[in-house]
Amino acid sequence: MNNALKVLLTSIFSGSLLLLVRKGFASDLKVINITEQLVRSSDRQYLTRPIGEITDVTIHHSRSEGQDAFDYAKYHVNVKGWPGVAYHFDIQPDGTIFQTNYLTTVSWHNGTDNAGAVGVCLSGNMDNRVPTDKQLKSAIQLIKWLKRKLPNRIVVKGHNEYKSTTCPGKYMPMKYIRSRTNS
Ligand SMILES: [Zn+2]
DSSP states (O other), X not given: OOHHHHXXXXXXXXXXXXXXXXXXXXXXXXXXXXXXGSXXXXXXXXXXXXXXXXXXXXXXXXXXXXXXXXXXXXXIIIISOOSSOSOSEEEOTXXXXXXXXXXXXXXXXXXXXXXXXXXXXXXXXXTTSOOOHHHHHHHHHHHHHHHHHSSSOOEEEEGGGTSSXXXXXXXXXXXXXXXXXXX
């Protein structure tokens, strides 16, 4: 085989390999971004940050069943008077991941360290049940994806590690989530 052919074959091979790797990453995580579709306050706005300031993922539960980020946005804006929905992501019991704020948005969700945290809500009342297998799988994939995407080492904490609250619910398996995401 001559050198030109070798180079050609090598580049085709590595190119398709790269494509496979990229496809693998892309299909790893399906996120439906509804950030622009959620109700926002007309007169209040969350602050923003560079992603280099993010150090934590805060895990929440919604403490309600059968609701989604559209419901949380309405409650947080219309009832609580906040600038927008509290969470950055909502994970439904069927495993669907909704992105609800940009990572650069400093939304209000954990009470003490919003500036450094990404809020991930698992929809459901985890004082009454464990998250579904699909929900847990999606949460773990999302955290792994965030750890790859963000420059700092990311720590995963329950909401009750920031302030006194029952969130993320007594059946939220924080140890399992931490061990599966190496955080
Ligand atoms: Zn919470």
